[in-house]
Amino acid sequence: MYVVLTAYASLYPLSGWRDRGVPPFEYLVAPWPRAPGLFDVAVNVAGYMPYGLLCMAALYPRLTGVAALAVSVASGTMLSILMEAAQNYLPTRFSSNVDVASNAVGAALGALLGLRLVPWLMEHGPFRRLRAAIFLPGVGVDVGLVLIGLWLFTQLNPTTLLFGTGDLRDLVAAPSGPPRPAEFFASVEALTAAANLVSIALLVSALAAPGQPVRMLFAGVAAAALCVKALTFALMRADAFAWMTPGAQDGLVAGLVIALAAVSLPRVARLGLAAVLVMAATVLVNLVPHNPYFSATLRVWHQGHFFNFNGLTRLVCAAWPFAVLAYVVFLASRRRREGEA
Numbered sequence: 015m016y017v018v019l020t021a022y023a024s025l026y027p028l029s030g031w032r033d034r035g036v037p038p039f040e041y042l043v044a045p046w047p048r049a050p051g052l053f054d055v056a057v058n059v060a061g062y063m064p065y066g067l068l069c070m071a072a073l074y075p076r077l078t079g080v081a082a083l084a085v086s087v088a089s090g091t092m093l094s095i096l097m098e099a100a101q102n103y104l105p106t107r108f109s110s111n112v113d114v115a116s117n118a119v120g121a122a123l124g125a126l127l128g129l130r131l132v133p134w135l136m137e138h139g140p141f142r143r144l145r146a147a148i149f150l151p152g153v154g155v156d157v158g159l160v161l162i163g164l165w166l167f168t169q170l171n172p173t174t175l176l177f178g179t180g181d182l183r184d185l186v187a188a189p190s191g192p193p194r195p196a197e198f199f200a201s202v203e204a205l206t207a208a209a210n211l212v213s214i215a216l217l218v219s220a221l222a223a224p225g226q227p228v229r230m231l232f233a234g235v236a237a238a239a240l241c242v243k244a245l246t247f248a249l250m251r252a253d254a255f256a257w258m259t260p261g262a263q264d265g266l267v268a269g270l271v272i273a274l275a276a277v278s279l280p281r282v283a284r285l286g287l288a289a290v291l292v293m294a295a296t297v298l299v300n301l302v303p304h305n306p307y308f309s310a311t312l313r314v315w316h317q318g319h320f321f322n323f324n325g326l327t328r329l330v331c332a333a334w335p336f337a338v339l340a341y342v343v344f345l346a347s348r349r350r351r352e353g354e355a
Contacts, residue, residue: 015160016068017093020061023326024097030105038099041109050112058116059123065090066124070132078133083125090121148231149221154348158221161338162235164330165214169242171327175203176262177210177239180296180335181328194303200261202302207265208272209295211236215273216288217338220281220345228277236270285346289339296335 022028069086077085094117101107135141149155168179215232222228248254276287 016065019326019330020065020093021097022329023061025100025104025107026326027106031103032105033103036102038102038109039095041098041102042095042111042114044111046112055112055116058113059120062090062094062117062120063124063127065093066121066126067128067132068124069121070125070128071136074132074136079129083129086125086128087118087122090125091118094118094121148223148226150223154344155221158217158341158345161334161341162214162217162221164334164337166235166239166242168327168331168334169239170246171331172243172246172257175199175299175302176207176243176257176259176265178203178206178295178299179210179331181299181332183300199302200259200264202298203259203261204265204268206295206298207262208269209291209298211266211269212273212276213288213291213295213338215277216279216284216291217342219277219284220288220342229274232273232277282346285342289342289346292335292338292342 066086069089070082073082073085091114094114098109098111098114102109131139145159149159165179169177214235215228218232218235219228222231243257244254247256276284279287
């Protein structure tokens with residue numbers, strides 16, 4: 015998953031491909047700039063540190079120690095070399111050996127961190143204990159936890175309706191339609207926020223082990239999402255609570271009330287309702303015209319170093335509801351097979 019996200023961020027916007035007549039790997043022997051940008055170097059190092067750490071965790075326990083460290087660093091460096099070579103064919107990107115060195119350092123730092131932490135985290139760490147105590151066992155449940163984590167990641171995109179995901183309007187090029195009053199967007203945002211919030215509660219309840227405080231777990235996830243949303247706006251030097259529109263407020267209240275009651279439904283009903291709500295919210299997001307009240311936010315979000323990150327968040331936002339829908343179908347089918355067995 016992280017490799018896919020890294021490739022998308024490296025090659026965004028994935029358009030305008032052309033051959034510049036330059037060998038793709040010639041940048042590796044180009045002279046280094048006299049004063050490389052410290053911010054870009056720091057971003058590249060930070061971007062590949064998770065890769066090194068995750069690679070060490072993925073190899074454990076089949077490969078450990080120095081051998082796992084070497085594989086993690088070598089594969090991270092090769093990934094960076096390939097991404098930079100591909101950027102040679104994009105008019106808006108620039109291949110750089112400094113970026114490769116920065117990425118290799120990041121992968122090495124992450125791998126060194128993993129060398130120390132991975133055995134403890136995988137065998138005795140607090141996350142492992144919490145995972146075993148709170149949620150059902152199995153890789154299938156782990157996938158659901160990843161989807162919840164990605165939902166928190168989607169809150170980093172400030173240009174969407176609150177909790178809104180699955181926006182494919184740029185692909186289908188739907189007509190914008192006549193201008194709409196602010197009340198129209200408020201109603202759509204309320205429905206979208208409520209539907210997605212309830213679906214998250216139902217997903218959490220489907221993953222939790224019997225006897226666990228599902229409502230408290232859901233409240234924690236919802237609070238974390240709102241904190242991420244506020245932090246995103248604060249980092250953009252905007253009002254941290256500018257996203258708290260009347261529609262968002264109504265959707266939050268309605269979603270919380272319905273969610274706290276819906277988690278008591280039978281498991282099959284919860285999965286079915288989650289699928290319906292995810293589909294309904296996605297349809298709303300794609301039918302509503304672009305909100306002109308987000309124009310100022312869009313101008314800031316697409317500038318400078320936000321450019322690549324915006325592409326990454328948009329990818330996750332667009333794909334998330336469809337991945338969740340497939341996952342809910344998987345959970346329901348597995349439950350049916352277990353019942354038949």
